[in-house]
Amino acid sequence: MRIDVKRGQEVAKILLSTNSNEMPEDLLPTGVAKGSREHLMFITLTVSLDYIRDAVRLWEASRETFEDQKTRYLFDPTTLFETPLEKITEDMTAHGLAQRQHKDPFYWKKIGETFHEKWKNDPRNFLYSCNLDAPTILQQLKERDNGHPLYPFLRGEKIGPLWIRMLRDNVGIELKNMDKIPIPVDTHVARATLATGVVRGRYDGNSRNLFNDIRSAWFESVKGLKVNGRSAVALDLDEPLWNLSKNGCSIHRDNATGKCEVYETCKLKNYCVTGTIVINNKAEVNT
């Protein structure tokens, strides 16, 4: 695969200059103050389940769970620590929050327990212990206890950087060295990157190597660009790329023409490439 940095810069420039669209995580549960500890817990625990499922519905289910007095405790680390797994499982199912009926509640509880036991019930203590340095936070998420991850689901290659971005964009926490954090590559970011030809060529195999190329592509492409008067970072492209694919590149994109349903109005239509783009747990690309 070839990484076209020049093209990446042009695409990034256009994406950064367009108004941001709403993301599934932007809506707060009623009664929660932006930037509060409750908000931070809401974002932190919900994002841990933000994979292999419809993101819009996940965040909806999580809001409902928070707004229900009977299940709100699921967002408090100390109560998670004290509550038996069976009860947590039952309550996470009530509003459709748990999709994988065993794994989701088990790891949700585990994350809560870690914040209870290590960080006095408040993830902000964890962030301060990392000196609010984004790369340190990512690295510390990998910590294990007797071989068991302390932050399961939060520590992954996609979720980790996604959490960092949400800390900045949603919770409003300023972190250092954000330029060192890779873009969280999910199917949408991958499809948008490939459909715009920023990474292109032939690929058939495990998607991991391809995703590495995509991360490099955006690291390189944002260099020298500005957004809101500061230097742009790769994370700034997560939201626009995600929406680009969600609303376009992945909806009935035609391999032969490269066009999708919103082609005519898309600001990036001049960058559409033709050819196969298939992203599953394997990737098949020929653009």
Next chain:
DNA sequence: ATCTCTGGGATAAGACTGAA
């Protein structure tokens, strides 16, 4: 003839595990 419903099969998806 046309609809609604049901169930089976395939598919998608990212983290995790364990083997190499």
Next chain:
DNA sequence: TTCAGTCTTATCCCAGAGAT
């Protein structure tokens, strides 16, 4: 460290049954 395989369930698609 890398790679292949496992886990898990909503959703889509389609065939066939049954209802109108």
